[in-house]
Amino acid sequence: MRSSIVFYLNGKRQEVSGDLAFLTVSDYLRYERGLTGTKVVCAEGDCGACTVLVSRMIQGRLGPYHSINSCIAYVYSLDRAHLITVEGLKKDGQLHPVQAAMVEKQGSQCGYCTPGFVCSMALLAEDALSKGFTPDEKKVRNYTTGNLCRCTGYAPILEAGVSMDLGRVTKLSELHRDEVVLSELSLVPHESIRIKGVGKEVFLPVTLSEALAERASDPAIRLSAGTTDLGVVSNKGRLQLNRVLSLQQIEELHRVERTPHFVRIGARVSLHQLERELTQEFPEFSSLLRIFASPQIKNSATLVGNLMNASPIADTIPFLRVADAVVILSSPAGERRVGVNEFILPGYKKMDLNANELVTAIELPLTSDEFKLYKASNRKDLDISAVTFAARYRLEDGVFREFSLALGGVGPSVLRFGKIEKEVIGKPLTRALFQGLSQSIRNEITPISDVRGSAEYRHRLAANLLLRFHDELSGEVSV
Numbered sequence: 001m002r003s004s005i006v007f008y009l010n011g012k013r014q015e016v017s018g019d020l021a022f023l024t025v026s027d028y029l030r031y032e033r034g035l036t037g038t039k040v041v042c043a044e045g046d047c048g049a050c051t052v053l054v055s056r057m058i059q060g061r062l063g064p065y066h067s068i069n070s071c072i073a074y075v076y077s078l079d080r081a082h083l084i085t086v087e088g089l090k091k092d093g094q095l096h097p098v099q100a101a102m103v104e105k106q107g108s109q110c111g112y113c114t115p116g117f118v119c120s121m122a123l124l125a126e127d128a129l130s131k132g133f134t135p136d137e138k139k140v141r142n143y144t145t146g147n148l149c150r151c152t153g154y155a156p157i158l159e160a161g162v163s164m165d166l167g168r169v170t171k172l173s174e175l176h177r178d179e180v181v182l183s184e185l186s187l188v189p190h191e192s193i194r195i196k197g198v199g200k201e202v203f204l205p206v207t208l209s210e211a212l213a214e215r216a217s218d219p220a221i222r223l224s225a226g227t228t229d230l231g232v233v234s235n236k237g238r239l240q241l242n243r244v245l246s247l248q249q250i251e252e253l254h255r256v257e258r259t260p261h262f263v264r265i266g267a268r269v270s271l272h273q274l275e276r277e278l279t280q281e282f283p284e285f286s287s288l289l290r291i292f293a294s295p296q297i298k299n300s301a302t303l304v305g306n307l308m309n310a311s312p313i314a315d316t317i318p319f320l321r322v323a324d325a326v327v328i329l330s331s332p333a334g335e336r337r338v339g340v341n342e343f344i345l346p347g348y349k350k351m352d353l354n355a356n357e358l359v360t361a362i363e364l365p366l367t368s369d370e371f372k373l374y375k376a377s378n379r380k381d382l383d384i385s386a387v388t389f390a391a392r393y394r395l396e397d398g399v400f401r402e403f404s405l406a407l408g409g410v411g412p413s414v415l416r417f418g419k420i421e422k423e424v425i426g427k428p429l430t431r432a433l434f435q436g437l438s439q440s441i442r443n444e445i446t447p448i449s450d451v452r453g454s455a456e457y458r459h460r461l462a463a464n465l466l467l468r469f470h471d472e473l474s475g476e477v478s479v
């Protein structure tokens with residue numbers, strides 16, 4: 001058992017134990033390493049000023065680099081990783097081509113957002129080189145969805161991204177000689193880690209059985225996955241992360257497995273990985289994930305974390321409910337499989353979870369039924385939903401043989417609508433049917449008013465999304 005973590009920072013070895021392991025990565029960089037290029041503006045994952053690039057060692061290899069928000073990531077999560085910050089992008093004292101392009105196109109004024117944009121676009125350059133594409137404006141927009149600029153305006157930044165000289169880009173793996181980093185990280189034993197600070201403790205087991213024993217011995221311990229929810233509430237001072245059980249080091253939880261009947265998604269699989277993995281079996285869900293948060297968030301966030309945070313407006317839960325997903329729960333007593341519709345209990349954030357259990361995976365049963373998933377939010381990108389809609393259906397000769405409906409943002413939890421489902425099955429697809437349903441749904445929901453919309457707005461959205469569903473299926477509007 002180790003009591004410290006080891007990682008590389010811009011090619012230099014770091015060994016961290018005690019209180020420093022509990023710092024956010026951005027605080028560690030700025031206050032412990034003097035790397036003040038990484039900025040903190042919102043401290044809640046929204047603006048991207050704190051973006052850094054990470055490659056993690058898994059199964060003896062350093063994986064591809066991805067971007068994360070360092071303001072809501074913790075140092076303890078970096079064991080056996082290589083972290084590159086904006087300071088680490090220069091080669092032989094020369095600016096990275098994206099930095100040079102930002103200077104040339106005047107993509108910076110106050111400069112607070114600039115290092116974050118630079119890191120996101122350096123990742124774009126990396127992917128462009130390894131996957132063989134040319135960054136166009138759409139790509140630049142996609143890679144910088146999680147970066148906000150409040151003063152320059154986006155046009156010069158987009159121009160910088162499009163015009164950077166790819167021919168001069170050095171791959172991230174060559175900037176700090178990743179083969180050396182890997183050979184040194186390989187010497188760090190892959191064993192469980194327990195770190196204690198003043199009034200704090202984190203346990204990072206490498207096996208599930210150790211995780212289960214820890215959870216059973218301390219039911220109040222806080223499970224942590226990508227910390228995109230936990231980091232925000234902790235930064236806002238609404239939660240003390242004093243006793244943490246991190247599932248980061250358990251390799252089996254990072255897997256997506258397939259059988260002829262279902263896809264099994266491990267508790268540590270990131271949403272970004274899932275977006276790419278599910279294009280064949282669940283294309284509609286994969287498309288929904290495209291507009292989930294930002295690349296930085298999706299690179300850390302997990303499906304299990306989204307379910308367990310249990311927000312009534314969580315984007316994935318309506319899909320999980322109509323897909324009849326199965327939640328796999330483990331405790332020292334063994335495994336329990338519960339359908340997600342039984343797992344989610346009536347009321348706000350209530351679930352059928354025992355104190356000694358944790359979720360190890362979610363299974364999605366394979367089906368030939370179709371899905372329609374809508375996220376209604378004020379902005380398309382990086383916004384929290386006002387209402388979410390998921391329908392699963394099968395039409396045979398214009399008649400519904402299957403129909404399941406779930407909505408988020410209309411009550412204390414994401415809801416299924418059994419009465420409406422029964423009304424639809426066996427009926428032909430007609431506007432009159434859905435016009436009727438759009439009236440009756442209003443009596444079944446109890447939305448609240450908040451900053452994202454009034455209760456009346458949500459009533460109308462729910463009704464209109466049902467009509468949109470009809471109109472798309474009948475071809476009355478194009479998708």
Ligand SMILES: Cc1cc2nc3c(=O)[nH]c(=O)nc-3n(C[C@H](O)[C@H](O)[C@H](O)COP(=O)(O)OP(=O)(O)OC[C@H]3O[C@@H](n4cnc5c(N)ncnc54)[C@H](O)[C@@H]3O)c2cc1C
Pocket residue numbers: 044045046222223224225226227228229230231232247267291292293294297300301302303304305306307308309313314315316357358359360382383384385
């Ligand atoms: C800027 C920003 C944008 C966001 N955008 C969206 C969005 O568009 N749509 C959306 O739905 N959400 C969004 N979120 C919320 C968040 O990213 C998601 O809920 C995410 O899926 C949480 O996953 P995580 O791995 O980070 O969970 P964590 O923060 O690590 O954990 C979340 C909860 O799950 C529990 N938990 C984690 N793993 C387990 C386990 N194995 N067993 C039992 N309990 C467990 C934790 O204890 C905690 O209570 C956003 C968040 C931020 C900061």
Ligand code: FES
Pocket residue numbers: 039040041042043044045046047048049050051069070071072
């Ligand atoms: S400081 Fe805004 S996302 Fe981290």
Ligand code: FES
Pocket residue numbers: 107108109110111112113114148149150151152
């Ligand atoms: S340059 Fe000031 S916020 Fe972007």
